[in-house]
Amino acid sequence: MNWPFPPDETPDHVVEHETATWGPLAEAARELVDLCVMSDVDPEEVAAATADVEAAVARLRKVRRTQTLGQEHLPAGRRRPWGNPVIGLRNPIAPPLQVHSVPEGRSESDFHCGPAYEGPPGLVHGGVVALILDQVLGHAVGAKGRPGMTGTLTIVYRQGTPLGDLRVEAWVEREDGIKTWAKAQVIGPDGVTAEAEGVFILPRAIREQLA
Numbered sequence: 353m354n355w356p357f358p359p360d361e362t363p364d365h366v367v368e369h370e371t372a373t374w375g376p377l378a379e380a381a382r383e384l385v386d387l388c389v390m391s392d393v394d395p396e397e398v399a400a401a402t403a404d405v406e407a408a409v410a411r412l413r414k415v416r417r418t419q420t421l422g423q424e425h426l427p428a429g430r431r432r433p434w435g436n437p438v439i440g441l442r443n444p445i446a447p448p449l450q451v452h453s454v455p456e457g458r459s460e461s462d463f464h465c466g467p468a469y470e471g472p473p474g475l476v477h478g479g480v481v482a483l484i485l486d487q488v489l490g491h492a493v494g495a496k497g498r499p500g501m502t503g504t505l506t507i508v509y510r511q512g513t514p515l516g517d518l519r520v521e522a523w524v525e526r527e528d529g530i531k532t533w534a535k536a537q538v539i540g541p542d543g544v545t546a547e548a549e550g551v552f553i554l555p556r557a558i559r560e561q562l563a
């Protein structure tokens with residue numbers, strides 16, 4: 353089942369061109385974010401880098417979109433969630449995760465959380481852990497065929513999630529009409545660090561359009 357949005361019918365060659373254009377900018381910006389918290393160059397270098405970044409910002413600011421990417425690249429047909437803060441190609445906030453899903457309602461991703469996501473010393477911020485769990489739960493629910501909005505998200509933090517290479521797994525537990533219950537876990541080098549349970553609801557507005 354697709355959400356009742358018009359499909360993204362942008363031709364493949366245009367999407368490929370946009371990917372090649374914007375992807376490297378986000379990649380560079382991700383490294384910039386990392387270096388904002390990790391670089392240890394001297395103050396003169398910081399001042400010079402600041403001027404360089406300001407020059408780049410001035411270039412990009414010349415034309416600003418009127419709609420967010422999520423409003424334009426709607427999720428029917430080809431999925432292009434480029435602005436998403438977990439998986440978005442164009443969003444430097446996104447680690448980004450590459451999520452693999454199967455129609456049985458299971459999703460997984462091996463990913464990396466660097467120092468920009470630090471909360472407690474050496475550990476991933478709990479809100480970032482929740483963000484990732486919510487997203488991958490959403491993939492599992494969507495893969496099973498009935499996407500929904502997160503209604504309730506419950507997280508149990510079992511141990512600190514160390515910065516570095518991590519894994520997340522999510523799976524659908526059960527469905528009942530407009531509601532889907534799914535579970536997920538983040539796994540670090542010492543085992544499960546956080547567990548989540550989410551209740552996903554097909555929103556009323558979409559139910560009415562489908563009725």
Ligand SMILES: CCCCCCCCCCCC(=O)SCCNC(=O)CCNC(=O)[C@H](O)C(C)(C)COP(=O)(O)OP(=O)(O)OC[C@H]1O[C@@H](n2cnc3c(N)ncnc32)[C@H](O)[C@@H]1OP(=O)(O)O
Nearest residue numbers: 453486487490491494495501502503504551553554555556
């Ligand atoms: C491959 C794919 C990739 C796709 C990958 C995409 C991944 C994206 C993942 C990110 C997901 C998000 O962050 S989503 C954003 C965060 N979530 C939100 O902003 C949601 C905000 N809340 C809402 O929009 C709404 O409150 C809803 C949709 C949750 C529910 O509104 P509604 O549809 O009007 O609900 P309503 O008719 O009152 O109730 C319907 C039934 O749901 C129950 N219900 C209502 N609210 C809740 C609730 N919060 N938690 C539990 N259950 C609830 C009611 O008891 C009722 O049960 P009964 O009486 O019928 O038994």
